[in-house]
Amino acid sequence: MSDSDFYEKVYSVVERIPYGKVTTYGAIARTIGLVSSARMVGYALQRTAGKEDSLPAHRVVNRLGELTGHHSFPGDTMRERLIQEGIAFTETYRVDLTRHFWNPSEG
DNA sequence: AGTCTGACGGTAT
């Protein structure tokens, strides 16, 4: 496994996030075997922000359901896209993970 | 080569 395989794994997981579902950085990190490297997952996504439109990076949130990656999208695009997919938000702008969380390990 | 930063997360206070 080369170093860049880490990124490839991240992308392969993110690609599998179903429409209308979200997952977390930590869950992805666990799935690809780097349990404590959730930060690297976010880093990997930021690296490809704007490159691959097919990559549903907007469906990745932190463990609290916060859209920490919103700054990589124009304006409120990230939140708007999630809403468009039928994802419910709390009044504190957090995704309702109890309803929309998708575990990559199961999927 | 050393230091700092960050789309995170868990534990301690």
Add this chain to the structure above:
DNA sequence: AATACCGCCAGAC
């Protein structure tokens, strides 16, 4: 319940 701190590790400088 809210903050603070620390581990994580690839890049930028």
